[in-house]
């Protein structure tokens with residue numbers, strides 16, 4: 001049985017960044033269920049918008065996103081619509097539109113050679129009670145077991161690792177997204193509120209020849225509510241009648257700070273598995289990178305968990321501000337006031 005100092009579950013944004021920046025004297029293994037090359041297999045459903053914070057972290061790491069990771073077109077504003085009150089405003093935003101799967105593959109390509117990366121493998125169980133701790137994964141129909149000193153859970157919103165710990169429950173939505181052929185529509189980013197269907201939001205994005213419409217919905221009756229949401233957009237003129245492709249996944253949205261959980265004993269949680277995601281915008285890429293870097297730097301210390309908790313206090317404060325922002329955004333009367341005021345809105349030329 002192979003033994004590692006650290007085993008990382010998940011090579012999304014958080015797992016890849018952790019594996020790239022963790023101390024090189026550690027033996028590290030990263031396990032992920034997607035193919036690390038090509039277009040087959042699991043793709044993370046995502047809007048693929050790199051926020052200014054994500055851009056800033058990439059700059060700190062001296063990483064420039066290659067052109068093939070970028071999508072077309074690049075859009076500089078978001079059309080925001082309150083469907084219940086028939087309000088519309090356009091706000092400037094500074095996102096970079098990327099292909100999320102290619103972004104993940106590009107980050108994986110940066111992981112240094114001394115890290116053992118195992119792809120197309122699903123972690124089935126982790127046993128923290130056994131000494132040494134063990135992990136079981138399946139790859140090509142075969143079951144493998146390895147042992148480890150420390151585990152890093154970077155396995156996203158539906159985290160197996162988090163489920164093995166005494167972690168608090170975190171608020172979750174079902175994110176459903178469909179892809180459509182781009183026709184009869186000016187490419188733009190859209191953000192839609194309908195409090196009858198969700199206390200989160202729906203979005204429109206364009207990537208090359210495709211339009212993506214998605215929404216984050218309460219778990220109960222999510223599909224029914226998604227269809228109702230889509231119907232409203234269709235009646236507003238969006239060409240969303242014939243989907244090419246549908247995808248869905250859970251998305252975390254911390255309602256309170258105590259829903260963020262950095263880990264326990266021999267286990268650190270990073271990225272969305274820990275709850276590092278903005279509850280106002282559901283922007284999680286920058287948090288995944290930042291928490292991964294903090295955890296990686298903490299591995300130099302005798303007690304990595306204690307150090308990681310200390311280092312991530314600022315990130316927690318940032319989430320606290322986003323919780324406050326989400327109160328403004330998702331309380332209908334406050335949102336109406338803000339939208340009607342026109343503060344920060346752009347007047348489009350007719």
Ligand SMILES: Cc1cc2nc3c(=O)[nH]c(=O)nc-3n(C[C@H](O)[C@H](O)[C@H](O)COP(=O)(O)OP(=O)(O)OC[C@H]3O[C@@H](n4cnc5c(N)ncnc54)[C@H](O)[C@@H]3O)c2cc1C
Nearest residue numbers: 010012013014033046047048049123155156271272284285
């Ligand atoms: C629909 C949607 C749209 C979004 N849009 C944006 C956006 O535009 N911009 C933004 O910044 N954020 C966005 N987010 C949030 C963002 O995608 C996440 O917060 C971010 O991906 C979290 O990164 P992560 O590395 O923590 O987890 P993930 O990206 O979810 O990566 C987890 C990895 O773990 C692997 N994995 C999981 N379980 C196992 C297992 N048992 N065995 C092996 N491997 C496993 C998966 O293959 C995956 O690669 C969006 C989220 C959703 C759902």
